[in-house]
Amino acid sequence: xTSTSTNEPQSLLSMLxxxxxxxxxxSPENNIKNIVGGKKKNTTGGHLLSDADEQLLITLxxxxxxxxxxxxxxxxxxxxxxxxxxxxxxxxxxxMDFDSFEDVQEIELSKDDxxxxxxxxxxxxxxxxxxxxxxxxxxxxxxxxxxxxxxLDVIGIPVETTKDLxxxxxxxxxxxx
Amino acid sequence: xxxxxxMMIIDNSEYMRNGDYPTTRFDAQSDAVNAVFQAKIDSxxxxxxxxxxMAGKAPEVLVTHSKEFGQILQAVxxxxxxxxxxxxxxxxxxxxxxxxxxxxxxxxxxxxxxFTGSPLEGAGADEKSxxxxxxxLKKNNVALDVVAFGDAIEDSGxxxxxxxxxxxxxxDNSHLLTVPPGPRLISDAIMSSPILAxxxxxxxxDELMGGDVASGSGGAGASNDFEFGVDPSLDPExxxxxxxxxxxxxxxEQVGKPEEEKVPADAGGEEDAMLKQAISMSxxxxxxxxxxxxxxxxxxxxxxxEEAAIARAIAMSMxxxxxxxxxxx
Numbered sequence: 379x380t381s382t383s384t385n386e387p388q389s390l391l392s393m394l395x396x397x398x399x400x401x402x403x404x405s406p407e408n409n410i411k412n413i414v415g416g417k418k419k420n421t422t423g424g425h426l427l428s429d430a431d432e433q434l435l436i437t438l439x440x441x442x443x444x445x446x447x448x449x450x451x452x453x454x455x456x457x458x459x460x461x462x463x464x465x466x467x468x469x470x471x472x473x474m475d476f477d478s479f480e481d482v483q484e485i486e487l488s489k490d491d492x493x494x495x496x497x498x499x500x501x502x503x504x505x506x507x508x509x510x511x512x513x514x515x516x517x518x519x520x521x522x523x524x525x526x527x528x529x530l531d532v533i534g535i536p537v538e539t540t541k542d543l544x545x546x547x548x549x550x551x552x553x554x555x
Numbered sequence: 556x557x558x559x560x561x562m563m564i565i566d567n568s569e570y571m572r573n574g575d576y577p578t579t580r581f582d583a584q585s586d587a588v589n590a591v592f593q594a595k596i597d598s599x600x601x602x603x604x605x606x607x608x609m610a611g612k613a614p615e616v617l618v619t620h621s622k623e624f625g626q627i628l629q630a631v632x633x634x635x636x637x638x639x640x641x642x643x644x645x646x647x648x649x650x651x652x653x654x655x656x657x658x659x660x661x662x663x664x665x666x667x668x669x670f671t672g673s674p675l676e677g678a679g680a681d682e683k684s685x686x687x688x689x690x691x692l693k694k695n696n697v698a699l700d701v702v703a704f705g706d707a708i709e710d711s712g713x714x715x716x717x718x719x720x721x722x723x724x725x726x727d728n729s730h731l732l733t734v735p736p737g738p739r740l741i742s743d744a745i746m747s748s749p750i751l752a753x754x755x756x757x758x759x760x761d762e763l764m765g766g767d768v769a770s771g772s773g774g775a776g777a778s779n780d781f782e783f784g785v786d787p788s789l790d791p792e793x794x795x796x797x798x799x800x801x802x803x804x805x806x807x808e809q810v811g812k813p814e815e816e817k818v819p820a821d822a823g824g825e826e827d828a829m830l831k832q833a834i835s836m837s838x839x840x841x842x843x844x845x846x847x848x849x850x851x852x853x854x855x856x857x858x859x860x861e862e863a864a865i866a867r868a869i870a871m872s873m874x875x876x877x878x879x880x881x882x883x884x
């Protein structure tokens with residue numbers, strides 16, 4: 379990892395810990411692995427679909443602490459009615475469920491926000507040292523029974539740890555030991 | 556070999572005193588609880604099992620996430636002296652869900668196994684609220700197995716429980732097992748059911764299963780599935796001998812009753828003609844012939860030749876079929 383890339387916001391999906399990453403209320407076939415299983419932005423036909431109702435609770439666990447600047451959520455044009463319209467975000471609480479979700483930030487999304495390209499900025503200061511990011515999808519655009527997500531990406535920078543010795547010289551302003 | 560945290564909910568209501576399952580419903584349930592615990596723990600060393608009751612004053616968690624058989628035994632033993640009240644299935648499941656949520660190892664999938672021998676009564680036990688609860692379980696990725704016996708499968712109980720399990724089911728992870736009263740142990744029924752199928756057979760490829768699994772998948776339960784209590788694939792000669800001896804016995808029985816009907820196919824030549832005659836006679840005069848066949852030939856001998864011939868035919872027909880039976884095999 380070069381010193382430039384640590385300061386440049388980048389896709390952090392490569393740091394996903396897939397064994398801890400899961401999604402509640404996903405359908406058995408169209409699950410979270412379809413869209414983040416490749417540890418990069420999804421380009422396959424796979425998608426994530428909700429099961430019992432329209433809500434989804436996505437837990438993204440990372441192998442190291444990260445700072446999250448923005449996220450990308452996308453649903454294909456044909457299924458835009460099933461795209462998320464209201465999401466809540468939380469961090470670092472692996473025992474989240476639908477009832478006890480305490481959000482750090484709540485975001486309303488328009489149909490333009492969920493085209494899979496647009497970055498949705500987060501309150502950066504609240505997403506420092508994220509080891510797990512939880513996204514609760516509360517509702518979808520047209521009140522459909524099932525919510526569908528085709529693309530999910532997390533943009534930010536990794537918090538430097540001693541694991542990444544190459545980046546140590548840029549560490550003066552970090553306080554993470 | 557699923558990686559699972561399991562919460563067993565046992566029934567300790569007054570209905571469990573009933574003796575329609577050996578020895579009492581509660582004992583049969585305890586047996587089943589032990590069986591499930593062993594299977595779950597053996598299938599994966601990381602698995603944990605908890606246990607709670609759902610009757611008495613209120614649902615009560617006895618053991619959370621344990622791998623110690625002793626703790627389960629103690630919990631069941633303590634409960635055996637505290638059988639009271641009636642079940643509150645919805646509250647119990649909510650509590651179990653909470654216990655599962657706070658498991659230490661988040662890699663474990665969540666499963667609730669409910670044992671119930673009580674009728675579905677009281678608030679929240681109607682189909683509508685149970686389906687709602689089922690949806691909630693499914694949403695939170697909790698699998699559900701229900702073992703229903705006794706009063707739980709009477710009236711509409713089975714239908715409601717079926718709806719409950721079906722609505723929780725996601726990717727065939729939830730099962731309903733109903734065990735009717737009788738000599739069959741609940742634990743045996745569970746061992747050979749889909750509830751523990753993944754745990755018992757887990758990790759063993761199909762081609763390696765063969766005979767080992769027949770014994771592995773639950774001793775008595777498995778052996779009952781075969782015709783003579785012997786797996787034909789394990790000992791074909793013994794199975795064949797058993798089948799032959801049974802067929803012979805059946806042949807002998809059939810000869811004893813409607814003798815004449817069995818004969819025509821095998822006897823040949825003149826005998827055949829005589830036998831046919833005998834048969835036609837017997838059909839015409841059923842009662843008389845029945846008496847003749849049963850009580851013996853002595854009175855007949857004194858009659859005309861024709862009658863004697865018939866009697867002889869009957870006697871022959873009684874001799875020949877067993878031999879014939881052997882020839883066929």
